[in-house]
Every structure is written in C-alpha cells, then in structure tokens.
Amino acid sequence: MEMMRKSLGAFLAVLMVTVMSNVPQAGAEPMRVTLGTSTQGGGFSLYGTALAEAINAVEPAPMVEPRLTRGTGENLPLLDKGALDIALVQGTSAYEALAGIGQPKSDLKILTAMYSSPGVFAVRGDVQATTIEDLKGKTVVFGTEASGLVVMANYVLDGLGLDMRRDFDAVFVKRAADSPPKVIGGEAVALWGAGVGWPGFVRVSEGPAGARFIGLTPEQIAQIRAKHSFLKPMRLPAGSYAGQSEAVETVGSWNFVLTRADLPEDIAYRLIAAIDKAGPALTEKLDQAAETTPANTAEGAPDRAMLHPGVVRYLTEKGLL
Known part of the structure; x- marks a missing residue:
C-alpha cells in the first residue's frame, strides 16, 4: 500500500511538471510568426495586414506580425534564409521557385492559396486604346521591379511575342502606391496589375477620367498558354471596379502564402486552421479574400508535395485531399 502511494505521488509530480511546462509563464515572450507582405499601398500589404488581424483574432498563439517588404522578389530570398516565417508570393514567381524553373528548386512550402490574379491593363478612360497592340510604344506603368506582377507581365507579353522594355516605354516605381498617380496625372496611359x-x-x-480594362482575346490566351501553360485562363468579373460594366477575359495565376522550409508542422496546422476559421471576417475586410479557402488551396497547389505537411494534415482531415 505504501509503495502504491509513493508511485502515485511520483506520477502526480511528473504530471504537474509536464502541465506547468506547457502553460505560458507570466512575462514570457509570446510566440511570433513574421509575415512578409509588400511595399506600402500594394495589394499584398493590404491583404497581409487583414490576414494577420484575422488570424490573431481567432488564434492568439502564434501571433502573426506583418512586415513590409519590397514584395515577392524580396520575400522569396528572405524565406529561403529563414528571415521570414511566412510570406505572400505572387503565383507565377511561386511556381517558378517551387518547380525550379530557371533556378534551383526551392524547399519552401504552400500554407494557403490567397486569391486568383487575372492580369489586365487599366487604361485611363480618355485614352483611345482597346488592345495591347494599341499600347505598344506608349508609357505603361508595370509596378515595382521586385513585384511578382512584373514577372507575370513578362510571361504574358513573351507569350505574345512582345518584350516589356523593348515594345513599351516601361515605367517602374519604388512603391506600389506611386503607380496610380502616374496614370491619373497623365504621365502614363496604362497600369498593369491583377485581381479584384x-x-x-x-x-x-x-x-477623374475613370478607367477601361484591356485583357486578351481567345486567340491570344491560346497563344500564351501554348508557350506558358502554367498560366490559367481567368476572368476579371464585371463590376470589379468602378465603371467596369463587362467581364474581361485574360490569363493569370493563384497567389500563395508560402512558408520557410523548416516551419514546424504544428505551427502550419494551427495557421491554416485559423485562416479557415477566420474566413468570414477576412472576407468582410477584402472581397478577394473570399477565395482564401482550404478547398482552393487543395485545388490551386500545382503539386501536393508543394503543400506544407501541416497543411496536408488539415486538408486531409477536412476530406479535401
């Protein structure tokens, strides 16, 4: 009997130590996850802030902290170095990195699909241009050079036999917020971009002059995809922007939140679960966030092996894989 009491006492002592070791201590530094976004005024910085707020509202640990960067072109090497835990990456650049196109294949992983990015040109409303051919030789703002949107523009134009710098007076800016004033003020006739x-x-x-959107003809879409098949046929729905009465057909890609290669499985699992739970609140902040779903993550990933193991576990539990 005495031996049983001693054994039970030892067991309870071990149990108490185990429980206490998993309770956050007062004053302890909370677990943090850094999220790379883009320059101020860009779509990624807007989405990243909303995403972090939505996750933190439903999952206080780990705490997600958005960090402004120069966009996709900086986010990828920062993830590779482990200087960021997760980051927003434009779909074309994500595919290049994960598939090893023109570079060593990356070990980064997909946390979630963000939203689709149908690429189009926004032309100032008083400019007489209705096709990409009409923009040749004109001043066009393509964005920040580190942006994944510029990478996508290169593929789209290359598929049409065009070159961004040869066939256009291409303008690049330091901050995404600097692009619209150049078109509104008349310094440029059009702005390249993507998404709702x-x-x-x-x-x-x-x-003051409004905008008109230029996409692609069915023949141009087929021509581009014959050379760059990873670009998918997409549509910018009617009413996506003020004065846009008709849908615009084009090509594009899914944007992703990628993780560093060694992000712990449990952290990725908790993050994707929090994103799923926070979906309605995130969509209230940004219409395009309605596409940030587990189902789109499962469908949009080019290869299951590109998904983080923690995400695979969550999607499997949801019956999506």
Whole structure:
C-alpha cells in the first residue's frame, strides 16, 4: 500500500511538471510568426495586414506580425534564409521557385492559396486604346521591379511575342502606391496589375477620367498558354471596379502564402486552421479574400508535395485531399 502511494505521488509530480511546462509563464515572450507582405499601398500589404488581424483574432498563439517588404522578389530570398516565417508570393514567381524553373528548386512550402490574379491593363478612360497592340510604344506603368506582377507581365507579353522594355516605354516605381498617380496625372496611359479589389486599379478607376480594362482575346490566351501553360485562363468579373460594366477575359495565376522550409508542422496546422476559421471576417475586410479557402488551396497547389505537411494534415482531415 505504501509503495502504491509513493508511485502515485511520483506520477502526480511528473504530471504537474509536464502541465506547468506547457502553460505560458507570466512575462514570457509570446510566440511570433513574421509575415512578409509588400511595399506600402500594394495589394499584398493590404491583404497581409487583414490576414494577420484575422488570424490573431481567432488564434492568439502564434501571433502573426506583418512586415513590409519590397514584395515577392524580396520575400522569396528572405524565406529561403529563414528571415521570414511566412510570406505572400505572387503565383507565377511561386511556381517558378517551387518547380525550379530557371533556378534551383526551392524547399519552401504552400500554407494557403490567397486569391486568383487575372492580369489586365487599366487604361485611363480618355485614352483611345482597346488592345495591347494599341499600347505598344506608349508609357505603361508595370509596378515595382521586385513585384511578382512584373514577372507575370513578362510571361504574358513573351507569350505574345512582345518584350516589356523593348515594345513599351516601361515605367517602374519604388512603391506600389506611386503607380496610380502616374496614370491619373497623365504621365502614363496604362497600369498593369491583377485581381479584384487591387488598390492600384481602384484608384485609377475612381480618378477623374475613370478607367477601361484591356485583357486578351481567345486567340491570344491560346497563344500564351501554348508557350506558358502554367498560366490559367481567368476572368476579371464585371463590376470589379468602378465603371467596369463587362467581364474581361485574360490569363493569370493563384497567389500563395508560402512558408520557410523548416516551419514546424504544428505551427502550419494551427495557421491554416485559423485562416479557415477566420474566413468570414477576412472576407468582410477584402472581397478577394473570399477565395482564401482550404478547398482552393487543395485545388490551386500545382503539386501536393508543394503543400506544407501541416497543411496536408488539415486538408486531409477536412476530406479535401
């Protein structure tokens, strides 16, 4: 009997130590996850802030902290170095990195699909241009050079036999917020961008002259995809921007939140679960966030092996894989 009491006492002591070791201590530094976004005024910085707020509202640990960067072009090497835990990456650049196109294959992983990015040109409303051919030789703002949108523009134009710097008076800016004023003020005739609710297009379409959107013909879509098949046929729905009465057909890609290669499985699992739970609140902040779903993550990933193991576990539990 005495031996049983001693054994039970030892067991309870071990149990108490185990429990206490997993309780956050007062004054302890909370677990943090750094989220790389983009320059101020860009679509990624807007989305990243909203995403962090939504996750933190439903999952206080780990705490997600958004960090302004120069966009996709900086986010990828920062993830590779472990200087960021997760980051927003434009779809074309994400595919290049994960598939090893033109570079060593990356070990980064997909946390979640963000939203689709149908690429189009927003032309100032008083400019007489209705096709990409009409923009040749004209001043066009393509954005920040580190942006994944510029990478996508290169693929789209290359598929049409065009070159951004040869066939256009291409303008690049230091901050995404600097792009719309150049079109609104008349320094440029058009702005390249992508997606619904993109801040640059919102500003141009609400400017004094408004905006008209140029996409692609079915023949151009087929021509581009014959050379760059990873670009998918997409549509910018009617009413996405002020004065846009018709849908615009084009090509584009899914944007992703990527993780560093060694992000712990449990952290990725908790993050994707929090994103799923926070979906309605996130969509209230940004219309395009309605596409940030587990189902789109499962469908949008080019290869299951590109998904983080923690995400695979969550999607499997949801019956999506």
